[in-house]
Amino acid sequence: MNAITLVFRGDLSAQLTIPPTKGEDVRYPLARRASIKDIIEALGVPHTEVGALLGNGVEIDFAYLPVPRDRIEILPPIPPVDVCSPTRLRPEPLPAVAFAVDANVAKLAPLLRMLGMDCWHQRDVDDATLATVSRNQQRVLLTRDTKLLKRKQVVYGHLVRAQEPPRQLREIIEFYGLRPLIVPFSRCLLCNGKLLAADKNDIRHRLEPLTEKYYDSFRRCGDCEKIYWPGSHRQRMEESIAAILAETGP
Ligand SMILES: [Zn+2]
Incomplete structure (x- = not known):
């Protein structure tokens, strides 16, 4: 037979x-x-x-x-998976760890960016575009859609198992061994641009009065110009990062 x-x-x-x-x-x-x-x-x-x-x-x-x-x-792959090293199945490794995030796991995008991970995400893009972005920009495609991962163009991808965003983030950190790469608050949560140090005098005209009064340390997104400062929002994020890291392996 x-x-x-x-x-x-x-x-x-x-x-x-x-x-x-x-x-x-x-x-x-x-x-x-x-x-x-x-x-x-x-x-x-x-x-x-x-x-x-x-x-x-x-x-x-x-x-x-x-x-x-x-x-x-x-x-299956054995975590932590190093996408920057060649394997028999994927002889062309990625130059750096970078992600593209599908709409069905959209909340992973700001969470990964919060940790400083390079993470492409746009609303309302079709599967063909996502697959092309992952291929051309050399990114790991994260999705819960098996059909999308079967596309020929996709070389590196991962079917996200967890359903809740914080658990999804833990899954990705552990699967790709991201802990040593984490640099919190180095990327824009909105657009993925890199955050640069900003002189208060240069951005003073864009600050709310209370922000201007109480804060001296600022960063701005190099791409979309959004301004970031260590306010209460940041403290909440630091707490959630600490909680997520406490539950992931080394
Ligand atoms: Zn930005």
């Missing part, structure tokens, strides 16, 4: 459109010439969720064409 055996490890079997009833093994009849990537995605698992592939015990890549009686193990 022209079938292969697929073994989905970790939580990957939960993403299969038809989860296996007994154990983890899936028997797949080879009806056409298809790469292992196409086969895995036809069964419901986006290529972005795969960390490594073993064909009969030997590491293979997405282009591998299975032959009858192959036994292929599909392994």
